[in-house]
Amino acid sequence: MVPPPAIDVDVHGVTDTTTLTTPNPLTINGVDKRRAAYPKLAAGIAAVADVDSFKGRTQHLHKPKAHRWDHRFSAESNARRGNSLKGAAKYLRNPGMISLGGGLPSSEYFPFDELSIKAPLVGQFSEPETHENGKVLTAGKHDMANDISLFDVSTAFNYGQGSGSAQLLRWIIEHTEIVHNPPYQDWHCTMTIGSTSALDMAFRMFCTSGESILAEEYTFSAAVETARPMGLNVVGVGMDGDGLLPSSLDEILSNWDESKGKKPFILYTVPTGQNPTGTTQSAQRRREVYKVAQKHDLIILEDEPYYFLQMQPYTGANAPDVPPPASHEEFLKALVPSFLSMDTDGRVVRMDSxxxxxxxxxxxxxxxASQQVVQRYVVHADVSTQGPSGFSQLSLYKLLDEHWGHAGYLDWLIHMRLEYTKRRNVILDACEKYLPREFVKWTPPSAGMFMWLGIDYEKHPEWKGEGKGKSILDLEEQIFQTIIRHGVLAMKGSWFYADAGAKHDTLYFRMTYAAAAFDKIDEAVKRFGEGVREEFGLPPLESNGSA
Incomplete structure (x- = not known):
């Protein structure tokens, strides 16, 4: 491959991006050496990214290629042919080409000379430390032409490819390789406008109105609210303390009633710190789910916003803490392996955020996902969402690539792990103090942002049995209004039903420990407990938390 010409300030338009790779270990050090050994990335306005050049190509040659998914694409996806104007960008690879083709406004008319953000130094991540000692990162308008940076305002703030900028995409691909190392050759990445947009586009790529998809029986409400207007039915799969049950998934698919429509082939799952239940699928559970997916030829939509919010083991109130990871390697080994990391078929579409x-x-x-799936996604993005905001891409590039690097980002993630561990422990301690165990059950979450509280409604004084008075939903609403009156908001479990029409014999509330200050978390749980005690006819707690 011939490297592209250097950026020429007199030529405005799209330039191709090509680099070379050498075999290096899939480590931070290996990625850094790979970058240093080969030509500098040259990616101008709306540059097409050569994704394979960002991977350790020789490290993947021994792996199988992904399955083909032609039989799974929707009619809408099959009808898409991409943006013809962006397709013309390939001609700008020709040296000396002057573009009068693309409708790209001149950066001369962008009313921004530079963009500056203040970011933490590695190891000084707290808000006060950032305020006092943080580093100001500045991107100028013409930093690329002046050989100051590989990315600048004039490029980032112009039109781009649906896949996002080559500069940030390179970092994302390297990060994915370091953390997950997908076990097949032709995996690719492309940027999204967040995971909710990615899910919307994935449903449209694979599904047609009247079809069904599979999800945990309690699932992210926006996923259901995205699917229903498309005419999709959501079928709930049973769960336990380890999340989605492979046996329930297999039973639903093995005994699928064709009168309900086409057998579903899309599984939407939040494997880590699941929203709303807080459950995390173990490595063994994920392997079992993947086997069921192979058996029934499923595509797994792996939605993982909480993957790096895996926490230290909970040891109980007043017990000594487990020491944090002592190295990047130890941190990565402590993470539950992703579906992507065990996907030999290319049947996983992993959504990160x-x-x-x-x-x-x-x-x-x-x-x-596989190159085939990613190409379909990019074709869709090019005529809908386009790429993510150039302001955001430039900010993240300055932070993640130029400032922190891969090592610094892992340090940040370790910091987040420990911070969320503290928050989780605060809410668990508060639950132990204020909630009546005879009526409220919970399991300490190992990841994510959520506490899932089960209410033993059968012990409620107004429960008379199924069909003999107030229903479970009636009691849920009554308890909800009582805790609102006590000054705390917790989400009703019924808001997270995958299939609201299915029979449900459980009553849950979801609380989060992500946003409130520590003392507010304690007070909120106390108020929740007061509401529950009132509903179940218990006396109020004393100020010290005792009955």
Whole structure:
């Protein structure tokens, strides 16, 4: 391959991106050496990214290729032919080509000279430390032409490819390789406008109105609310303390009634810190689910916003803490392996996001899937969402690539792990103090943001039995209004039904420990407990938390 020409400030348009790779271990050090050994990335306005060049190509040659998914694409997806104007960008690879083709406004008319953000130094991640000692990262308008940076305002703020900028995409691909190392050759990544947008597009790529999809019986409400207007039915799969049950999944598919329509082939799952239940599928559970997916030829939509919010083991109130990971390697080994990391078929579409570990307002995530699936996604993005915001991409590039690097980002994720462990422990301690165990049950979450509280409604004084008075939903609403009156908001479990029409004989509430200050978490749980005690006819707690 011939490297592209250097950026020429007199030529405005799209340039191709090509680099070379050498065999290196799938480590941070290996990625850094690979970058240093080969030509500097040259990616101008709306540059097409050569995804394979960002991977350790020779490290994947021994792996199988992904299955083909032609039989799974929807009619809508099959009808898409991409953006013809963006297709013309390939001609700008020709040296000396002057573009009068693309409708790209000149950066001369962008009313921004530079973009500056203040970010934490590695190891000084707290808000006060960032305020006092943080580093100001600045991107100028013409940093690329002036050989100051590989990305700048004039490029980032212009039109781009649906896959996102080559500069940030390279970092994302390297990160995915370091963390997951997908076990097949032709995996690719492309940026998304966050995971909810990615899910919407995935449903449209694979599904047709009247079909069914599979999800945990309690699932992310926005996923259901995305599917229903498309005419999709959501079938709930049974769960236990380890999340989705492979036996329930297999039973549903093995005994599928064709009168209900086509047998579903899409499984939507949140394997880690599941929303709303907080459950995390173990490595063995994921392997079992994957085997069922192979048996029934499923595509797994692996939605993982909480993957890096896996926490230290809970040892109980007043017990000594488990020491944090002592190295990046130890941290990565402590993570439950992803579906992507065990996907030999290319049947997993993994959705990642910066929303929970950097900032939701960045509106940047990415999917990892087979090249075939990613190409379909990009074709769709090019005529709908386009690429994520250039402001966000440039900010994240400055932070993740130029400032922290892969090592610094892992340090940040370890910091997040320990911070969420503290928050989880605060809410668990509060539950032990204030909630009546005879009526409320919970399991300490090992990841994510949520506590899932089961209410033993059969012990409620107004429960008379099924069909003999107030229903479970009636009692749920009554308890909900009581805790609202006590000054705390917790979400009703029924809001997370995958299939509201199915029979449910459980009553849950979801609480989060993600946002409130520590003392507010304690007070909120106390108020929740007061409401529950009132509903179940118990006396109020004393100020010290004792009955």
């Amino acid at each position: 910066f929303s929970k570990v950097i900032a939701p307002g960045s509106r940047i995530g990415w999917i990892t």
